[in-house]
Amino acid sequence: MRMQNQRRVYGETLVELGRENKNIVVLDADLSKSTMSCLFEQEFPERFFEMGIAEANMISFAVGLSLTGKIAFANSFAVFSTGRPFDQIRQGVAIGKMNVKIIGSSAGLSDFGDGATHQSVEDIAIMRAIPNMTVISPCDAIETKKVVRFAAEYNGPVYIRVSRNDVPDIFPEDARFVIGKPVVLREGKDITVFATGTMVYEALIAADRLSGLGISVRVVNVSTLKPLDEESIIRLSEDVKGIITVEEHSIIGGLASAVTYALRGKGIPIKTIGINDEFGQSANTYDELLVHYGLTADNIIENAKALY
Amino acid sequence: MTIPQLEKKAKEIRLTIVKMVGPGKQGHFGGSCSIADVVAALYFYKMRHDPKNPKWPDRDRLIFSKGHAAIAQYAALGMCGYFPEKELWNLKELGSMLQGHPYLHKTPGIEANTGSLGQGLSMSCGIAAGLKIDKNRAPRVYCIVGDGELAEGQIWEAAMSASFYKLDNLTTILDYNKLQATGRIDERLNTNPVREKWEAFGWHTIEINGHDMNEIVESLDSAEKVKGKPSIIIAHTIKGKGIPFAENNAAFHNGVMTQEQYETALKILSEQGAM
The missing domain is CATH 3.40.50.920 (Rossmann fold)
Incomplete structure (x- = not known):
């Protein structure tokens, strides 16, 4: 059984997408070394936006980027990317069906040491409640890769939940991801x-x-x-x-x-x-x-x- | 367009605002009338835009971060011909293209969904940054913020990011009318001093009388020449400007005109030669 790190594969997939599509842009709120969006920053500094520890501005800024035709991936821990900018997501991303992808990294209990403040137990609930939002929680690194690719191709808001830890491969490499299909x-x-x-x-x-x-x-x-x-x-x-x-x-x-x-x-x-x-x-x-x-x-x- | 012509456009915007809302209905008169002169200068003098092609990639953008003042923008968009004038009279009706706050996909000429205060400036920064990535395109982004809105922390997050990313294609206009929904800003939650704050956040600042068309035009021109940093035009304005009973009256932030007040407003604005 092969173990892979979901967030690393997420970051690598962003880089692949960045090579294929110049409209991919990535934002982070000072957690890029944890969310692994740092991999994208290394290769495409001109398309990476460090927003500082300011999640609200990050999401609305991502909305602005999407208004110029960019496909924006906004990253932080799931607690912060869904909780702090809930209103920015609701008003700015969801009402207008903007092409913004929200990444909930270190989701669930996976940031085990940091405690209740950093563990997301309600991010799916928050995102599910918002009209126009697509919510995906991939089960392994292989599915994560496919989901991130889906998100880039889909024109609209997507929330993706990513664990911090290594997870066993469940799908074969060539598995297809079909949105909505259990x-x-x-x-x-x-x-x-x-x-x-x-x-x-x-x-x-x-x-x-x-x-x-x-x-x-x-x-x-x-x-x-x-x-x-x-x-x-x-x-x-x-x-x-x-x-x-x-x-x-x-x-x-x-x-x-x-x-x-x-x-x-x-x-x-x-x-x-x-x-x-x-x-x-x-x-x-x-x-x-x-x-x-x-x-x-x-x-x-x-x-x-x-x-x- | 000459200064007197622009002044006439501003009066037309105010008259249209009054007609759009009409008597007996709630409308954000105060903050819409205070910014009417700036809006006239933007749509009829400064911005490169094409009402026949609202999504023209090289257009300049105007985002009302203080989205509640949308009626000033709707009036100008209608006057420019972005949509048939008759749409103006369906404001806020069920199914109308003119929503209570700016709605991107319903109204031609609207650039972003705003209304939850503090977010429009961040969106404007994102648009300005996105346009800068495509180096061959250099449209300008204009954003109107309110002085009450400056209490939103997100404004200052956006302000930091705009100067950090050297968004010199962004001009923000502060509608500095000194009133918010429930009273004077310095008696509610004081957002003063404003100029010092924006300077400390790395912005080029220009302070003007927001009802003097010469000063408005000059400031918009000079902001465009500033390189390496964003600009903010601090426009001293009077809330409800042009409608005597609404001037400096916080009750008309989102107020209701009586039939008598409506007729008074129409008479005064028409006498000023608006239409």
């Missing part, structure tokens, strides 16, 4: 697990182990959280005993909310695994936090057994 990574007939981002891998591990216990689990990668393909969600939920959603995000406003809303009135048993309406905290390791908040294959297994 991807069945593993078939199963008893339980469906809908997972997004870093939790997709945990779901696959859980499915492996559950098969040893005689429980057949379908694993679905829901990287596009908005627009959500409700039809597929329903289809993949109606032929099983129950479903589980798993996300490194609050259960409010993210995957759990989106999927349970899609399945409203269907009477399908649902378990939601996520952060239960609380903030993160510091820990010595990322894994410690995942265990603390129940974002693990073990917890998926327990929930699957309860549904079976």
